Amino acid sequence: MSTQAFxxxxxxxxxxxxxxxxxxxPKAILRYRNQDAATQLDxxxxxxxxxxxxxxxxxxxPQNIKKPLALRYHGHQFQVYNPDLGDGRxxxxxxxxxxxxxxxxGTKGSGQTPYSRRGDGRLTLKGAFREILATExxxxLGVNTSKTFSVFETGESLVRHDEPSPTRAGVLVRLSHSHIRFGTFQRFAFLGEAENVKKLVQYCIRHFYPELASYSEDEQIFLFLQKVSERTADTAAGWMTAGFVHGVLNTDNMNITGESFDYGPYRFLPHYDPHFTAAYFDQTGLYAYGRQxxxxxxxxxxxxxALKLASPQLDVEAALADFGDAFNFATQTRFLKRLNLRNPLLDxxxxxQLTHQLIMHLFQFLDKSKALFEQTLFDLHSGVAPDRLTRSPQADLYKIPEFKALENTLDSFEVLDEHVMxxxxxxxxxxxxxxxxxxxxIWAPIAEKDDWTMFEQKLAHIRSFRGVY
Incomplete structure (x- = not known):
């Protein structure tokens, strides 16, 4: 870790x-305090x-950032470059x-900055509510995610085209390992500032990839891109095994530690559908579940x-060549973890091949049966247990022919953790x-009568299985 000033x-x-x-x-009404995350920070x-x-x-x-800092970055939004970005709220x-x-x-909804682009710099309370539940x-579900740290309702009314308005406002604080985005590098590449790209690489290596410190500058940049790729591949695998659709996978919403963050129009899959999209404005399905x-x-x-500005000989394709293998390995590992299964083969x-077969049969069954995604993974946890399948709300789906191939493959695996089972x-x-x-x-009683009972019950339910996956 760096010995630089803090x-x-x-x-x-x-x-x-x-x-x-x-x-x-005008008002400070505490709606959420993440005490576990607070403990992590003392x-x-x-x-x-x-x-x-x-x-x-x-x-x-005390002894921290003296005045809030709006970070500068650019980014591709739906694969169209936008130089008019930065921390806008x-x-x-x-x-x-x-x-x-x-x-x-970091914050969300904390006011206007030079990058607000005619926006009011605010966050709706419903947006904060959704982000709390997404991160929790x-x-x-075992996904590498930022944590919602705090949410206050602020007493302001906002007008938004995607919510019944006027709607209530909130301010959110997020805990993350890094707010350095892909778009942070893109900004300096766009401006032709090679030295600042190098400076940013060194900052990232000091604080997030110190194992790269002993390499030459060009080697560091190559290996840095490789490391970011590995972590990001694992996060993408986490989304796929959670049935999660982020919705807005722009380069300014990707960070160099691989954490999933900044939750707007996200959705969880009801049924397996590779074309399922989260954002109503994603008309082409660019960020659909299967395209993540x-x-x-x-x-x-x-x-x-962007990194090539600092290292012109950087072979980007070579650095990213293992992304597919890393993603596939992470997906297989994560599905086995989700199902609490161990592959018994030593070869x-x-x-x-056996794990690949399991995942293939699982998705074939999900596709054919239109079974509920989360219900199916829940029912098949620790393998085929006839009593659990019988009492499942979708018990009839486990009688169709396509389930037999999946059942036979599941029988080839062993239980990973008896305690978890x-x-x-x-x-x-x-x-x-x-x-x-x-x-x-859950939101309806909050909006109608400020009743947070269902929200608190949902939080308790979500936390009841933490550590299982």
Whole structure:
């Protein structure tokens, strides 16, 4: 880890950010406090008043970032380059070193910045509500995700074309390992600032990939791109095994630590459908469920193109050549984890073939039967248990011919963890899911009568199986 002055972001200098003023909000109604994440930052003992002071009023934390920083970046949005980007309704608020890792607190809905593009810099409370549930659910499903740290309702009314308006406003704080985006590199490449690209690479290596420190500069850039590719491949595999559709996989929504973050129009799959999209404005299905891995790879190529300014001989294709293998390996590993199964074959080729066969038969069954995605993975956890299949809400689907091939393949595997198999979560007949209809039903009593009961119950349900996956 770097021995540079802390906070680390100051190593980069003002070419990388703008100091900004947070908005002043009329009210502070705490709606969500992530005590587990606060404990990770040694902030668990903050009083209610101190929490409000820092995460609503955005008074600087001791020995931390003195004034909020709106980070500068560009990006491809739906694969069209946009140089008119940057933190438009958020900023980097604080950084921490914990267990040798750098952690960021960033905001969403905290006011206007030089990059607001005629926007009001605000976030709807419903948007914050959706992000809380997305991050909580993905964490429980084992996906590498940012964490929602805090949400205050602010007492403001907003007008939005995609929500019944006026609608309530909120301000959100997010915990992440990094807010350095692919688009951060793209901005300096667009401006032709090779030295700043190099400076950013060195910052990333110091704080996120220190194992690359001993290599030459050109080797570092090649290996850095490779490492980012590996982590991003694993995140994409996490989305696929969770049945998650991010919805807006632009290069400014991809970061160099591979964490999934910035949840807008996301959806979870009801049924397997490779063409299922999350965003109503994704008319061509560019970011559909089945196209997420290829979209991520396309974004990695844009990162590689930006890095070539600092290392003209960089072979981007070679650096990204293993993305497909990394994604496939992560997908197989994650599906086995989700099903709590172990491949018993010692022969590597035979083992890979058997796991590939399992996933192929699983998706063939899901496609033919139109079974519920999450329900099916829940029912088949730890292999075929006739009693669980019999009491499943979709028991009849396990009688169709296409299930037999999947059942036979499942029988070739062993249970990975007997303790996990006996987890109380699997005594239920239905899994915890987060489909759009349920999101709307949980939001309705909040919007109509400020009743957060269903929301709190959903959080408890989501957290009840944390650690299983």
């Amino acid at each position: 906070p680390a972001i100051y190593e980069l200098g003002p070419d990388f950010y703008n100091e900004v003023e947070p908005a002043s909000f 902030l668990q003992d903050l009083s209610e008043e101190a929490w409000k002071k820092h995460f609503w009023g955005f008074e600087s934390l 958020g900023f980097l608020f604080a950084q921490f070193l914990r267990d040798g890792k750098l952690l960021d607190l 659910m993905l964490e429980s 891995p290829s979209s991520v790879l396309w974004n990695l190529f844009q990162l590689g193109t 590597e080729a035979g083992s890979q 006996r987890h109380p979560y699997f005594t239920n007949t239905r899994p915890c899911a987060l489909l759009i209809d349920e999101l709307e039903s």
